Amino acid sequence: MNARQLPKHSLNIVDRPLSKNRSEVPTVSLSAFAYLFSEYIQYLVDRANSISELEDRLEKVGFEVGLRVLELLSYREKVLRRKTDVLDILRFIHGPAWQYLFGKTADDLQQAASADDEYYIRDYDLLVSRYISVPRSYEPFNPGTLAAGIMRGMLDSAGFPARVTAHFVTHKDRQRPITTFMIKLEPSVMQRQAYLEAAKKG
Amino acid sequence: MSVYSLYVINKSGGLIYNRDFCEAARVETNDSLRLASIWHSLHAIASQLSPVPGCTGIELLEADTFNLHCFQTLTGTKFLLVVDPHASFIPALLQRIYELYSDYVMKNPFYETEQVIKCELFDENVELLIRRYLQQVT
Numbered sequence: 652m653n654a655r656q657l658p659k660h661s662l663n664i665v666d667r668p669l670s671k672n673r674s675e676v677p678t679v680s681l682s683a684f685a686y687l688f689s690e691y692i693q694y695l696v697d698r699a700n701s702i703s704e705l706e707d708r709l710e711k712v713g714f715e716v717g718l719r720v721l722e723l724l725s726y727r728e729k730v731l732r733r734k735t736d737v738l739d740i741l742r743f744i745h746g747p748a749w750q751y752l753f754g755k756t757a758d759d760l761q762q763a764a765s766a767d768d769e770y771y772i773r774d775y776d777l778l779v780s781r782y783i784s785v786p787r788s789y790e791p792f793n794p795g796t797l798a799a800g801i802m803r804g805m806l807d808s809a810g811f812p813a814r815v816t817a818h819f820v821t822h823k824d825r826q827r828p829i830t831t832f833m834i835k836l837e838p839s840v841m842q843r844q845a846y847l848e849a850a851k852k853g
Numbered sequence: 854m855s856v857y858s859l860y861v862i863n864k865s866g867g868l869i870y871n872r873d874f875c876e877a878a879r880v881e882t883n884d885s886l887r888l889a890s891i892w893h894s895l896h897a898i899a900s901q902l903s904p905v906p907g908c909t910g911i912e913l914l915e916a917d918t919f920n921l922h923c924f925q926t927l928t929g930t931k932f933l934l935v936v937d938p939h940a941s942f943i944p945a946l947l948q949r950i951y952e953l954y955s956d957y958v959m960k961n962p963f964y965e966t967e968q969v970i971k972c973e974l975f976d977e978n979v980e981l982l983i984r985r986y987l988q989q990v991t
Contacts, residue, residue, distance in 0.1 A: 685960040692962035782960035784973040789963065826977075 685782050692783075692794065702792050710800035717804015724751055733809075737770075737836065737844055740809050744802055745772055752801065753778040758829075768836045772802070775822070777830040793817040795830040802832060812837045855990055856983050857919060857935040859950065860885065863967045864929030866893030870970040874983055878935065892933065896923065922947060930954075946986055953978045 692709070699705035728747055734740040741760060749757040753774075763769035780794035795817035803815040813836045819828040857878035861870035868889035873879050880888070896910040914921040920940065924932045924947040932947050932954070957975040958964050964972055 682960070685956075689960050689962040696962065782956050782974065784957065784961055784963070784975070786963050786971060794962075 681778070684779075688779060688794075688797070689783070702789060705792060706796045709794070709796045710803070713797040713800020713802075714804040714807070715800075717801040717806075718808045719804075720748065720752070720801060721805040721808045724748055727751075735810075735847065737811060737840065740806065740811055741770055741772070741834070744805055748805060749774075752798075763833075766835075768838070768841050770834045770836075772832045772834065773820075773829055774798075774832075775825060775829045776827070780830065793819055793830070795819075795832070798830075799832055802834065806834070806836075811840050813840070855937045855940045855987055856946075857937070859979065859983075860889060860892075860933040860935075861954070861970065862889045862893055862931040862933065865967065866890050867967075869968065870975075872976070872979060892923070893931070896925070896931065924948070924951065926951060941990065942986075946982075949982055950979060953982065 691712075695705050695708050699708060724747060734743060745757045745760045749755065757772050758775045759771070759773035761771045761773075763771060774795075777795045777798060779797050783794045785792055785794070799815040799817040803813060806813045806815070813834050815832055815834050818831050818833065820831045822829045856874050858871070858873040858880075860868060863869045866889065868886050871882075871885050900908050900910045910923070910925055912923055914923075915938070918938070920936050920938050920943075922934045922936065922943045924934075924944070926932075932950055934943060934947055934950070936943055953975060957978060958970055958972050961972050961974075964970065
C-alpha cells in the first residue's frame with residue numbers, strides 16, 4: 652500500500668520524516684535493541700554448528716550494516732573529502748561513527764607495537780554486549796562481534812579491506828573485561844599507504 | 854547485616870536463584886528448595902483465602918528475628934528478600950532487584966526462561982546493589 656495515497660495523519664511510524672530539529676537525534680530504546688539482539692543470538696545459536704560459525708554469521712550481519720552506515724554518516728556529517736589515509740578512517744570510526752552508533756566515542760585507538768598493519772580500538776563498556784553474560788561453555792564467543800562486523804563493513808566500503816575481531820581483555824582499572832577490537836589491514840592497503848607516503852615526500 | 858538472603862522463584866514454584874549475604878543466613882540447598890515451593894503454595898492459598906477482594910498474595914511475613922518481603926511480578930516470578938526486622942525501604946530495593954533481573958537475565962540470550970539463573974552480570978550487580986544499600990543504611 653503506497654503511503655502517499657493515505658492522508659498525512661495516518662502515516663505509520665517508519666514513513667514519518669525524521670525530526671527537523673538537528674539537535675534531537677533519533678533514538679531507539681536500548682531495551683528494545685537488547686531484546687531484539689538477544690533473540691537474534693538465540694536464533695543463531697540454534698542454527699550454528701560451532702562457535703566460530705556463530706561469530707561468522709553475527710559478523711556478516713554487522714558487515715552489511717557497516718557498508719550502509721558509512722554512506723549514511725558521510726552524508727549526515729557532511730564529510731566532503733574521501734578518506735585516503737589509514738589513520739583518518741580509523742579516527743573517523745573511533746569518533747563520529749562510534750558516537751552515532753553507540754552514543755559516545757570509543758575509548759582508545761592504538762597502533763600495535765609489533766606490526767604496523769594492526770590497530771586496536773577499545774571500548775570499556777560496549778553497548779551491544781552490556782547485558783549479555785557469556786556462559787563458560789561458549790567461552791571464546793564475543794557478542795561484540797556485531798560491532799566488529801560493522802567496523803569491517805565501514806572499512807571495506809571506504810576502500811580499506813581488513814579483518815576485525817573482538818576480544819575481551821581484562822583491564823587493570825576496570826572490574827569487568829573491556830572489549831578490544833583488533834583491526835588487521837590487508838597488505839594491499841599497506842602497499843597503497845606506502846606509495847602515498849612516498850608520493851607525498853618526493 | 855541488614856539483608857540476609859535473596860530467593861527468586863519462577864512461576865511454577867521452583868527456586869531459580871538463591872543468594873546469601875552473610876554466614877548466618879546459610880541454608881542447605883534442599884531446604885532452600887523446600888522453602889521456595891512451600892512459599893509458592895502458601896502464596897497461592899493466601900490469595901484465595903483473603904477476605905479482602907483483589908488480593909494478590911502474601912507481601913510480608915514478620916517474625917521475631919527476621920522479616921520476609923515478597924514481590925510478585927506480573928508474570929508470576931517472585932522475589933523474596935529475608936531481612937532484619939528493622940530494615941527500611943525494602944520494597945524499593947526489591948524493585949531495583951527486579952530491574953536488574955529484567956536487564957541482566959531477560960536480555961541475556963544464553964538464559965532459558967524459567968531455568969536456574971546462571972548470569973555473572975546479574976550476580977555482580979545484585980552484590981553491588983546490596984552492598985550499596987547496606988552502606989547507606991549503616
